[in-house]
Amino acid sequence: MTRGRLVKRIAEEVLGEEKARHVWSRLDIIGDLAVIKMPLHGEVSVDELRRIAERLLEEVPSVRSVWLAAGSVEGEYRVRSLLIHLAGEERTVTLYKEHGCRFKVDIARVFVTPRLNYEHLRVxxxxxxxEAVLNMFAGAGLFSIIIACKSRPSVVHSIDVNRYAYELIIENAKLNNVDHVVKAYLGDAARVVEERLAASSDRVLMPLPALALDYIPYALLALRSRRGVLHVYLHVRVERGSDPLAGxxxxxxxxxxxxGWSLARADARRVRSVGPRLVQVVVDAEVRRS
Ligand SMILES: C[S@@+](CC[C@H](N)C(=O)[O-])C[C@H]1O[C@@H](n2cnc3c(N)ncnc32)[C@H](O)[C@@H]1O
Incomplete structure (x- = not known):
């Protein structure tokens, strides 16, 4: 049974079929935390969600704490808004495992989603x-550390403007024994590249759709030769008759x-759905200075 279906089934058993229709079936399990994702719309109360959460704790023994994320991922730091504790330990810090690496994360203070796990390994x-790699928007360091563990880069420069994310990059690099490869920087990626990382890298990751296009000049500034690779993450609206990947x-x-650069080669793929008719797309772009 999928995780979403699990929430639906529990909702049907606890609240009855009629009410359960208003419970969204979106659930993330991050380490030993479960996050039910749905807005509070009046049809289902927090107390009713607490009853679902209590049952979830009983049925999934690895889960110790259940949260409701009633808002979207928002703000400069891209954290979940309107987090409400539903059941179990009142804790937002956990150890999250992906591809054999371990990450300390705090769902209230730093961006983390299990939905990028395929993408982390693909890149x-x-x-x-x-290769020298630059991750301009590194979060808790998931892309950076998985790259450092699975491939053999000479360095993975990892920038984040959120001090807590920056501290987690350092801690997580040590936790995975790659602190000699993963270098953390605190600050706005544009400023850090201008001041410290011009001509430093062969490949640049830009996993922040809100800024990725605007920060392409800084990604190009960070390339150390006339060729390089950018991974540009964008949110694209899916319109009838349009091709989001080509767009x-x-x-x-x-x-x-x-x-003043050109695209020598470019591929795009859908990463995930992020809203009604909105998809996250990544463009893998091999660029060349014209
Ligand atoms: C979508 S998250 C990154 C996700 C991460 N790569 C992962 O796979 O888990 C985007 C990150 O960019 C950071 N950020 C936002 N604005 C920034 C800026 N101007 N410069 C550097 N980092 C920034 C946020 O704090 C957030 O941690």
Whole structure:
């Protein structure tokens, strides 16, 4: 049974079929925390969700704490808003495991989602031995550390503007014995690149759709030769008759060409759905200075 279906089934048993129709079936399990994702809309009360959460604790022994994320992921730090404790230990810090790596995370203070797990490994598998990698929006360091553990980069520069994320990158790099490879920087990625990382890298990750296109000039500034690879994450609206992947490539091409570079090759893929008719897309762009 999928995780979403599990919440639905419990809701049906605890609240009855009629009420259960208003319970969203979105559930993330992050370490030993479970996060039910749905807005509070009046049809189902917090107390009713607490009864579902209590049952979830009984049925999934690895879960110790259940939270409701009633708002979306928002703000500069991209954290879950309107987190409400439902059942179990009142704790937002956990140890999350992905691809054999371990990460300390705090769901209230730093972005983390298990829904990028395929993407983390996919990008790591593209990194060649000896490459210098820059992650401009590193969060708790998931991409950076998985790359450091699975491939053999010379360095993974990892920037985040959130002090707590920056501290977690350092802690998580030590936890996975890759602190000699993963270097953390605190600050706005544009400023950090200008001041410390110009001409430093072969490959640049830009996993923040809100800023990715605008920060392409800084990603290009960070490349250490006339060629390099960018991974640009974008949110694209899915319109009838339009191709979101082709649109994303064109948006990247336009921004790269404005800086006097060109696209030698570009592929795009859907990463995940992020809302009604809204998808996250990644463009893997091999760029060349014209
Ligand atoms: C979507 S999250 C990154 C996800 C992460 N790569 C992962 O896979 O878990 C985006 C991150 O960018 C950071 N951020 C936001 N604005 C920034 C900026 N101007 N410079 C650097 N980091 C920034 C946020 O604090 C957040 O941790």
């Amino acid at each position: 790591a598998s593209l990194v060649a031995p000896g 994303a490539i064109e948006a990247v091409r336009e921004r790269v060409e404005r800086e």
